[in-house]
Amino acid sequence: MTRAFHTFSLRTRLVWGPGVLAELGKETARLGQRAMLILSKTAAQKGLSEQIQANLESGGLTYTLMVATGEPTLTSLAQGLSLAREFGAQVVVAAGGGSVMDLGKAVAGLYHEPGAVLDYFYGKPISKKGIPLVTVPTVFGSGAEVTPNAVLSDQDKQVKQSIRHPDFAAATTMIDPLLSLDLPASITAFAGLDGLCQAIEALTSRGANPLTDVLAFDAAVRFAQALPGAVANGHDLAARESLAIASTMGGIALAAARLGAVHGLAHPIGIRYHQPHGKVCAVLLPVIMRYNLPAAQEKYAQLYRRLNSSATTAGSDCDQALALIEFVETILRQLGIPLHLRELGLPPDELESVIAEGMPSGSMQANPRPVVPGELLQHLTQYW
Numbered sequence: 001m002t003r004a005f006h007t008f009s010l011r012t013r014l015v016w017g018p019g020v021l022a023e024l025g026k027e028t029a030r031l032g033q034r035a036m037l038i039l040s041k042t043a044a045q046k047g048l049s050e051q052i053q054a055n056l057e058s059g060g061l062t063y064t065l066m067v068a069t070g071e072p073t074l075t076s077l078a079q080g081l082s083l084a085r086e087f088g089a090q091v092v093v094a095a096g097g098g099s100v101m102d103l104g105k106a107v108a109g110l111y112h113e114p115g116a117v118l119d120y121f122y123g124k125p126i127s128k129k130g131i132p133l134v135t136v137p138t139v140f141g142s143g144a145e146v147t148p149n150a151v152l153s154d155q156d157k158q159v160k161q162s163i164r165h166p167d168f169a170a171a172t173t174m175i176d177p178l179l180s181l182d183l184p185a186s187i188t189a190f191a192g193l194d195g196l197c198q199a200i201e202a203l204t205s206r207g208a209n210p211l212t213d214v215l216a217f218d219a220a221v222r223f224a225q226a227l228p229g230a231v232a233n234g235h236d237l238a239a240r241e242s243l244a245i246a247s248t249m250g251g252i253a254l255a256a257a258r259l260g261a262v263h264g265l266a267h268p269i270g271i272r273y274h275q276p277h278g279k280v281c282a283v284l285l286p287v288i289m290r291y292n293l294p295a296a297q298e299k300y301a302q303l304y305r306r307l308n309s310s311a312t313t314a315g316s317d318c319d320q321a322l323a324l325i326e327f328v329e330t331i332l333r334q335l336g337i338p339l340h341l342r343e344l345g346l347p348p349d350e351l352e353s354v355i356a357e358g359m360p361s362g363s364m365q366a367n368p369r370p371v372v373p374g375e376l377l378q379h380l381t382q383y384w
């Protein structure tokens with residue numbers, strides 16, 4: 001992927017701070033009066049459902065509710081679309097983790113598109129602007145609150161990929177760190193590690209530029225510094241606030257700069273072996289960082305110096321880049337993440353087909369070191 005120039009657009013109004021959910025009704029009413037509300041099962045169980053519905057009512061809105069479970073599929077998208085259309089929704093509100101926000105993007109973005117969702121999943125161009133979307137992240141890391149792509153799965157064919165359109169980006173996101181307090185440690189860890197991985201991949205991707213670098217560096221530092229504390233203590237509001245803004249920073253950076261081979265491989269591995277996205281990304285991250293070392297050494301060293309001020313003058317870029325990879329591995333160990341690909345349930349004789357399936361993805365094409373399938377296979381085999 002060669003880019004002679006860069007573009008950067010942020011279509012989302014960002015509204016954030018502890019307690020900002022109280023403004024949801026007012027913010028949503030700016031966009032429409034009839035809302036399709038999509039909630040994750042976890043968000044619904046936390047009692048958030050009542051809080052959100054009361055806020056929408058106080059804004060004078062009427063709404064219909066869908067509770068979504070698991071990662072979004074073409075089936076759940078078709079169900080969401082028919083519910084939204086039957087209700088005559090003017091705006092979609094999606095509250096939950098990346099999966100629910102991605103489902104919300106696809107429902108809002110395809111609202112006026114005729115025909116089967118399958119066609120759009122496999123590349124039919126989107127020609128009509130959908131209805132506006134409000135995202136309410138309750139888990140921080142994916143950046144889905146601001147990104148313009150919806151990751152979906154075709155369960156029949158076992159294909160997981162994005163539908164992407166600039167108009168899919170949320171009109172407004174309400175970022176309230178209070179919503180992520182007391183989440184189970186594993187959910188906090190997987191989401192935050194996805195965020196750390198995305199920040200590092202956006203920082204080193206071929207589409208990286210000075211504007212995305214500012215966001216990606218800061219996001220990576222925040223994830224690395226705040227995540228262990230947030231996982232250890234569900235009440236640590238300062239850590240949650242840092243993760244919340246890091247997630248949005250990372251999402252803005254990756255939307256403009258794209259990602260890398262971790263995300264190129266994560267989708268086929270995730271759907272084949274039924275592993276959570278954040279865990280797959282975490283296991284792959286140090287392995288792919290070592291693969292990318294020849295092309296990304298300088299950025300890795302810069303990030304290491306930002307994380308460790310005493311390293312400003314000590315050691316070469318190569319030493320500091322390796323020290324960053326070891327630092328990432330230390331965080332993974334601390335959070336109980338395995339360091340071997342076999343622990344994702346990936347048989348060694350399927351590595352080749354996983355790489356082949358990931359090769360066409362935009363993430364793979366944005367990887368800093370051009371991906372040669374045979375070289376990547378040899379590299380991954382060492383870490384299997």
Ligand SMILES: [Fe+2]
Nearest residue numbers: 194198263281
């Ligand atoms: Fe991700």
